[in-house]
Amino acid sequence: MMEEILTRNDGRMPTAIEGINIHFSTIDDLANAVLLRWHTRLVASLERGLVDDPEDREEAVIEAWRHAAQIYSGVRKVIDELANNPPTDVVHHAVVATARHDWAIMAITAGLASGADGAGVRVGHRLELEARRRDLAQEGTVSRLGVRPLFGKLRAKRAG
Structure with missing residues (x-):
């Protein structure tokens, strides 16, 4: 499942994979697995950064956060899609709870909060927004400079 999400990188939950219903009986279970994988990746990235x-x-x-989002780009896109268009109330609650937990951990790790209270959540959310802002700024700079096509050419040349 994770390999499919990372390969596709399209923000869609992979519900049509053969045998997925053996491991995940509902979309809620599948969404929870994706959220857990993201949270685990983020925590590992935070630890590595310290x-x-x-x-x-x-x-x-x-x-x-930027490193985790780059490595798990497809997963991050799925979670962002789930946040914008949750298929069930259970998924909505899980996405919100995971985000709040992630934000609190980010604020605590940064030394800007001492707990998972509202202030810690707000600070962590601000940190994530800054990470996203930097990613958008970098994407804009890269595309204006034409670096993406160059990277694509280099990858194609290396693969061929």
Whole structure:
């Protein structure tokens, strides 16, 4: 399932994979599995970002979120789609709960909060928004400079 999400990278939940109903009986179960995988990736990225005891922990957290989102781009797109168009109330609740938990962990890791209270959640949300803003700014710069087509050509040349 995760390989399919990462390969497709289209933001759609992979419900038509052969045998998926053996492991996930409902869309709620499938969404929970995707959310757990994202959360695990984010926490690993946060821990990795603190290994060298960075001077600017806030910056380390922002970059850790960006790293996780880059590695799990397809998963992040699925979660964003689930947040915008939840198929069930259970999925909506799970997406919101996971986001709040992620934000609290980000704020605590950055040293900007001491718990998973409302203030910590707000600070973590701000950190995620900054990470997303940087990604959008980078995408705009990359596409304006024509670097994406160059990377595509290099990949094609290397593959061929």
